[in-house]
Amino acid sequence: MKTLDTYDFSGKKALVRVDFNVPLNEKFEITDDTRIKATIPTITKILTSGGACILMSHLGRPKDGPTEKYSLKHLVNPLSLIFGRPVKFASDCIGEQATELAASLQPGEILLLENLRFYKEEEKGNVEFAEKLSKLGDVWVMDAFGTAHRAHASTAIIGQFFTDKVCGYVMQAEIDNAQRLLEHAERPFTAIMGGAKISDKMLIIERLLDTVDNLIIGGGMSYTFSKAQGGQIGKSLLEADKQELTLELIEKAKSKGVNLILPVDTVIADDFSNDAARQTVKAGQIPDGWEGLDIGPETVALFSDIVSKSKTILWNGPMGVFEFPNFAIGTDAIAKVVVKATEENDAFSLIGGGDSASAVNNAGYGDRVSYVSTGGGALLEYMEGKILPGVAALDA
Numbered sequence: 001m002k003t004l005d006t007y008d009f010s011g012k013k014a015l016v017r018v019d020f021n022v023p024l025n026e027k028f029e030i031t032d033d034t035r036i037k038a039t040i041p042t043i044t045k046i047l048t049s050g051g052a053c054i055l056m057s058h059l060g061r062p063k064d065g066p067t068e069k070y071s072l073k074h075l076v077n078p079l080s081l082i083f084g085r086p087v088k089f090a091s092d093c094i095g096e097q098a099t100e101l102a103a104s105l106q107p108g109e110i111l112l113l114e115n116l117r118f119y120k121e122e123e124k125g126n127v128e129f130a131e132k133l134s135k136l137g138d139v140w141v142m143d144a145f146g147t148a149h150r151a152h153a154s155t156a157i158i159g160q161f162f163t164d165k166v167c168g169y170v171m172q173a174e175i176d177n178a179q180r181l182l183e184h185a186e187r188p189f190t191a192i193m194g195g196a197k198i199s200d201k202m203l204i205i206e207r208l209l210d211t212v213d214n215l216i217i218g219g220g221m222s223y224t225f226s227k228a229q230g231g232q233i234g235k236s237l238l239e240a241d242k243q244e245l246t247l248e249l250i251e252k253a254k255s256k257g258v259n260l261i262l263p264v265d266t267v268i269a270d271d272f273s274n275d276a277a278r279q280t281v282k283a284g285q286i287p288d289g290w291e292g293l294d295i296g297p298e299t300v301a302l303f304s305d306i307v308s309k310s311k312t313i314l315w316n317g318p319m320g321v322f323e324f325p326n327f328a329i330g331t332d333a334i335a336k337v338v339v340k341a342t343e344e345n346d347a348f349s350l351i352g353g354g355d356s357a358s359a360v361n362n363a364g365y366g367d368r369v370s371y372v373s374t375g376g377g378a379l380l381e382y383m384e385g386k387i388l389p390g391v392a393a394l395d396a
């Protein structure tokens with residue numbers, strides 16, 4: 001596999017697949033630019049080595065072709081500021097305008113292509129579409145780790161049209177950090193799993209049971225565990241058909257000698273809103289009409305004690321509905337203790353993408369943990385042991 005450090009970009013147009021699928025607010029402003037900032041080393045390396053960058057990405061999941069909400073034009077100004085140079089924009093990712101802009105691109109210049117998913121061919125992995133895209137550049141740089149689990153035209157299929165395929169720094173760092181966790185973790189190794197759905201995280205939880213010393217379960221998914229054990233969870237999040245599975249996980253943890261830790265208390269609300277009435281109750285004792293939206297203070301203390309003694313920490317999924325400030329207290333507290341373990345116990349801490357990364361970054365802790373992944377689903381699939389199509393395409 002060619003790397004950014006060994007490839008000579010001088011006079012070359014690099015077609016770089018990035019994952020600029022960033023959250024935008026109603027004014028189309030970026031609310032978390034982690035994924036963009038993560039690509040600075042890759043793009044800077046290409047530009048300073050005498051190359052030009054043609055950036056291609058998706059944004060959201062547009063269903064019906066071009067849509068204002070999902071246009072990458074909203075990223076042009078922020079990108080210019082981040083990269084400190086003008087960014088040209090092709091309002092269609094293929095076709096005449098994109099071809100002309102790409103052809104006239106000079107070394108040191110950046111061209112951004114419009115959302116790839118405005119063509120349904122992208123997600124279908126259409127070969128002709130991939131070939132059209134490939135004609136825009138001389139070398140393909142794959143740096144969209146967050147989308148590397150998708151076998152789409154620009155992430156997996158396009159590679160066949162290039163002799164020169166280069167793995168970007170984001171991809172490399174993500175893979176190295178995930179490997180470090182899976183293969184060389186210092187002990188005690190603690191995984192903190194949270195977020196909404198057990199079904200999404202089932203496989204990774206099972207895989208982690210082979211590796212970790214402690215498995216902490218918080219957030220929305222913990223209520224299914226509680227219910228399955230006979231607890232009362234009111235109208236808290238429940239995946240009814242996963243109850244049996246949670247009991248199996250508890251048994252499996254026991255048989256493997258893994259310390260599986262569940263919340264002991266929970267902050268409940270009478271409504272799914274920031275301003276709902278709140279109280280703290282024991283886990284499994286949630287009255288009817290109430291729902292658990294955060295872990296309670298005793299749980300924070302219990303989880304913190306384990307995390308602060310850990311040498312390796314993987315955190316994926318918030319401890320509560322952190323989007324509501326009144327229910328972000330548990331998630332913030334865990335973020336703080338992960339930082340403390342990193343700084344004071346010299347722990348290696350990896351925050352696994354998506355909402356957990358936003359929670360850590362928004363709390364201002366992004367620079368104080370060992371690594372914040374840009375991948376949500378991609379990281380989980382990688383850690384489950386799957387071969388990601390976007391990684392495989394670089395080797396083919």
Ligand SMILES: Nc1ncnc2c1ncn2[C@@H]1O[C@H](COP(=O)(O)OP(=O)(O)O)[C@@H](O)[C@H]1O
Pocket residue numbers: 194195196197200219220221237292293294316317318319320321322323352353354355356357376
């Ligand atoms: N107790 C809860 N009840 C309802 N939703 C929850 C609860 N705890 C966490 N969540 C929600 O889970 C979502 C994040 O879940 P998930 O997508 O699995 O995490 P990540 O993106 O970090 O992998 C957040 O929107 C959060 O509000």
Ligand SMILES: O=C(OP(=O)(O)O)[C@H](O)COP(=O)(O)O
Pocket residue numbers: 019021060061146147150353354374375376377378
């Ligand atoms: O945001 C992404 O994934 P994530 O929500 O798992 O972090 C990627 O950009 C992939 O997007 P997709 O899940 O619409 O294919």
